[in-house]
Amino acid sequence: MELRNLRAFVEVVRRGGFTEASKIVLTTQSAVSKSVKLLEEELDLKLLDRIGTKSALTAAGEIVFRRAVKMLAERDDLMAELDALRGLRRGSLRVGLPAVGSDALFAPIFSAFRGRYPGIDIQLIEGGSRHLEDALRAGEVEIAGLIQPISPDFDSALVRHDPILAICAADHPLAGQTEVALEDLAEEPFILFDAGFTMHGLLIEACKRHGFTPKVIASSSQISFMLKLAAGGLGITFMPQLxxxxxxxESIGRIGLADRDIAWGMTLAWRRGAFLSRAAEAWLQLAASMGVCAAPADGAVKPPPR
Structure with a gap:
């Protein structure tokens, strides 16, 4: 069973189609289709039920997908362990970072890491926390920036813990206040991050705890767009203090939330029990030495070679 065929099949399932999968595995759509067909022929089972341009997993496909994700993650662990034998003169590091806060928190690490380890190729994946959790579990990335709370599947080091602020137009009646109770916003239209972002669920759950379901008029992954909608008076949006x-x-007002439990906690996380490449260890140690994150627990990460 060839791993490249498994990889193609997994990406078709995860990306929702052959075209998107081909962009991830860096080949043509026809080559991805052929890989899936070869896998089906080898197993003598139909894995995908093709309906027009859509594909749905068969019962056999669900089993193969679940096992294939684990097999590919093990393969990546194997390659990472072999990379460790080569030191940090060459190799790669796969990092997943969220759209919110990465420019301020992680850009300095990229620059310092590149200067110290020029032979390491850094591959970056961006997305919401839920997407990055999936990528971390599947072994697509070794380290990811995740928002608390995080799954017990991962070890982590805290990067930053910020209160979340309500953002409104500068001429909004609430704009002059320093603090507001969340329930006092129950009649306001909300502008939230997309459902793939942890902050979306965090705000929805907080509203439910305070006795109401928010009226969400827009969801987006674009910070500047959300802020412009709020500045234009279309509703209230929410951002970490950073x-x-x-x-x-001057076009927007920032208001603290009375509920201090509504907060944004950024971490650097990695799979619990997984082998970390020397490059990943070096990244975490460098981040800790720069004060970007807390130092990992003793024994979790070995000091990298200099």
């Missing part, structure tokens, strides 16, 4: 301060403007 992001709100970076995007301070």
């Amino acid at each position: 992001i709100a301060e970076m995007n301070a403007h």
